[in-house]
Amino acid sequence: VPGFLSPANRGALMTALLLLFVLMGVMAGFVSARLYKAMAGADWRMTTLKTAIMFPGIVFLIFFSLNMFIWGQKSSGAVPFGTFFALLVMWFGVSVPLVYLGSYVGYSMPKIDFPTKPNVIPRTVPEQAWYTTPTFSVLVGGILPFGAVFIELFFILSSIWLHQYYYVFGFLLVVFVILIITCAEITIVMCYFQLCAEDYHWWWRAFLTSGSSGIYLFLYSLVYMSTKMVMTRGVSILLYVGYMLIASYSFFMLTGAVGFLACLIFVRAIYGAVKVE
Secondary structure, rough: OOOOOOOHHHHHHHHHHHHHHHHHHHHHHHHHHHHHHHOOOOOOOHHHHHHHHHHHHHHHHHHHHHEEEHHHHOOOOOOOOHHHHHHHHHHHHHHHHHHHHHHHHHHOOOOOOOOOOOOOOOOOOOOOOOOHHHHHHHHHHHHHHHHHHHHHHHHHHHHHHHHOOOOOHHHHHHHHHHHHHHHHHHHHHHHHHHHHHOOOOOOOHHHHHHHOOHHHHHHHHHHHHOOOOOOOOHHHHHHHHHHHHHHHHHHHHHHHHHHHHHHHHHHHHHHHEEEOO
């Protein structure tokens, strides 16, 4: 990518990701508000707070804990307190207000209508076959999204941890598009089987089905560490595992969100096509 994500300037990618994440707070608040209002949620204040705090809070906690170990080793690679203060200012001074702004706009818009109304009395879910149980469908659903990025993941890890240059950003974009499509397709297929089995609790399973690819990503990172890297110090291993845990958690949230939104569109479409007499 010309100038912006040059392989010779590794800090440009992290800076771009931080700025993009902070500015996208308004979109996060808007989407969470629209979905929460559509599903008749009552505690909108807590939902907005979780949107602004939960994901960045977990990432910040892991990152700060890892940095404490680097400080303990008196390493020059430790992130100074000034940088942490700047991150907190960006988080609470820019990102959180943008989330609340997006939530305000989302809650002020009309509620998303669904084609059918659910029954007041929930139906009893019949006994499920072994291949339609939540554990099986979640674990199987994450294999295909992970397989879509498996080869490219090797080169990305080599670029990050083995200091090799990564130039094929255009191909990475193609792989990312394939990942999004794969997450949507596998989640819709598993959701269809679930609905055919008369199990209507699809929302969290849809999120976890594609999101479980983050688990495979983390397991693969451990295999990569044991086969491609030579680490003898405990702090080095801890840093590697911690940073890959952050990456896997982010990957889990991304793929899970794609799977849930795809299933939401799918369920609205199929129930909208049903003719209710």
